[in-house]
Amino acid sequence: MVATPMPTQKRLSIQTAEVAPDTKAIRSLDWDRDRFDIEFGLQNGTTYNSYLIRGEKIALVDTSHEKFRQLYLDTLTGLIDPKQIDYLIISHTEPDHSGLVKDFLQLASQAIVVGAKVAINFLEDLVHQPFQKQLVKSGDTLDLGKGHVIEFVNAPNLHWPDTIFSYDRGTGVLFTCDAFGMHYCSDATFDEDLTAIEPDYRFYYECLMAPNARSVLSAMKRMDKLGEINLVANGHGPLLRYNLTELLKRYRDWSQAQAKAEKNVAVFYVSDYGYSDRLSQAIARGITKTGVAVEMVDLRSAENTEVQEIINRTSAIVLGMPPLSGNNLKEITANIGTILAAANEKQLVGMYESYGGDDEPIDPIFTKFRDVGLKQAFASIRIKETPNEAIYQLCEESGTDLGQLLTRDKLVQQMKSLDHDLDKAMGRLSGGLYIITATKGNVSSAMLASWVTQASFEPPGITIAVAKDRAIESLMQVGDRFVLNVLAEGKYQSLMKHFLKRFKPGADRFAGVNTQTAANGSPILTDALAYLECEVVSRMECSDHWIVYSKVDVGRVSDPDNLTAVHHRKVGNHY
Incomplete structure (x- = not known):
């Protein structure tokens, strides 16, 4: 194990460690980060985990945050000549994990980028240069040799629409990126100290995964069909080995409780546009605090039939304003048309600006919802400056107000139904x-x-x-x-x-x-x-x-x- 400090104002360091046969973790330790996407306060920093698998062919799983550019690339080239790497597996394209993809490809143009279809589409918009690619879906495999057969598992919305897990049949390591992670920075590579990490593990779930509880359960159902899982190689925090069974069980229990909620809200956003994903996550967090389930839907990648099914079963709709122009505009416009056509007067609606510089205006679309008969769940969130902590708190409280509106009748009934003497x-x-x-x-x-x-x-x-x-x-x-x-x-x-x-x-x-x-x-x-x-x-x-x-x-x-x-x-x- 090697720890190399970097002399900066904020403590940044790299840790490398052998975590399974032929498998090395490259962990970028961000010791002093106190906010994640602004809206979630961090007490113990965070890490960005990347992995190198050496079979007869070699694969790199994810990269790192751009703040680690030189330190990460120096560490990687110290471990291996990048021109020897055959594959770059992209778990998802959120910048804290894919922020150095372009830099990596400049060193390793021969590498084939492997990811879900949505991930590859997003990545093309990020790197703006041609690259070799291989699209994969659930059940597809990639044979690296020496027993390292990588099986892919679709896990959309955990917590990015293009997420895919990678399972190494040879070692039993499951690479999960954001899922089963935590914002917790320490020298410990693994989860030896459960007491130390469990508050951050739970808070991370509440902020990022609870709004996607149904997606968590779907992904875990697919995981059940894999072989034995010996290690969860996540994207943030210590890797799960010593308390693996317990920590996976907690995800399942929390998600099952959330998914059983009688009411649910569909939150529509546009990934990679303005602050849409971050704002939607804050609203969703406020909703889930009231015991109401949430379904997060990316307007860029969602299928039209999927959107209609979601609207048909939801109690309320939250819509982030999409761009007026740009990529995937046709798909986004079609999905908004489906939302308007399927909405009914029994539902509530809330709307927010994405602050992307080219937002569709709120009022014309809100008028269409009102004409259908939908009632306003909270005052439309109109953002005139770069979102800060106060804006994210406004979003969370708006989500909570929406959840309380949906559960008000149930609470009244519960109060009346309790034993009078008790x-x-x-x-x-x-x-x-x-x-x-x-x-x-x-x-x-x-x-x-x-x-x-x-x-x-x-x-x-x-x-x-x-x-x-x-x-x-x-x-x-x-x-x-x-x-x-x-x-x-x-x-x-x-x-x-x-x-x-x-x-x-x-x-x-x-x-x-x-x-x-x-x-x-x-x-x-x-x-x-x-x-x-x-x-x-x-x-x-x-x-x-x-x-x-x-x-x-x-x-x-x-x-x-x-x-x-x-x-x-x-x-x-x-x-």
Whole structure:
């Protein structure tokens, strides 16, 4: 194993390691990356994993991010003369994995690029130069010799429309790119420490894979037909070997739970156009937080019949504005026509701009949906500048609003159906009144809470139950910091009234409220009785809530003679 540092402001390094017979991992370690596609905060950096398979013929599986250009190419040429590489297998064309394809082909013009049809089409638009190519689909094989027969498995939308897995029958290694990965950077090549990686593994699934739960299950069904899988060689984070069975099972369980949702939303976007894919992912994340399933559909590559089937079974439609010109315009236009023709008045619709510079305008298409009878799910998202954290938060909250609209009737029915005596008994569990406030980057949020309790003495710690569909939940991942504001008895009404009201997506929750900034960057409510500065240590999933355990770093009481406001409920099946 070799680790070579690169002297840059941000720590970048390369790790190479033999991970199976004739199979070497080339892992680009991005130690300090704190955002992924802006909208998802990272606590532990990330990696971009590439693989070299040496049979009688030689294949490279994926490349790396362009920020690693010189370091990656130097490492690769130190391992092998690129002119000896026969194949470049493209798992998908997202830039963090295919960012160096053009550079590689300049060194290895003889290499045949192998990928799904959609991937090859996308790649031609990216590299703008001729190359040898081989299109593959599920069940196709590529014999490298010495027992290394590569079998391909279609896995679209995980999380890119052109994704394909590659399974080496000789070693039992499954190359999965984004699927079964995590944004976690460490010197550990494999998943020895499950406790360390599982929060990032789950958060990665929630952000990127939960909106594609049905696609996850379809891909795993195809995986079941392969031989024994000894190693998952993913595209991000440690490779899965030691906890492989458990971590694959978690993907299946999470996806099955998501796919069983009674309501589902179709989210249409245009890959590789503007910020369409990233914005759609943020909206989808907000939807899935409410327990509503999502189907992500790329307008560039989706079949017309597939689009119609999806519209026929969906409860709501989210549409990202496509380009007015360019490649695949005919296919995109036909798919939008199918959406409009198949939509019905029982569905909701939400729309957003892709910020690609050539967006179809929202209003004419929205008018057509309204003429059919569809109701607006959220205010159309109109983007006038490069999307930042606040825009992505707006998208997520808009998605959550949509999901809550679809599940509102179900929640009312659930409340009415619970046992009356049990309902009253649960309501006798009272608690204090608190406001949680958090800031990450330029995004801030707040939530009224009463399910709070001390959980440890040393270090001092607390637990908070946070509903999965709360906006602040995204700011309370492991490693995040927040403030717990304690409300005072007899002096809490105005603060409680303010934070109980429903805020529009993206609204400033602190407008009109007196605040000061804590050392951890989150707002302190000036009129609160006390405050605690906290850091999230761990999270436990409990049905419709997350139990968030946090250590307390700093605390202060403003009025020692006053007491904490107490909240008494009459029923225990809703707040």
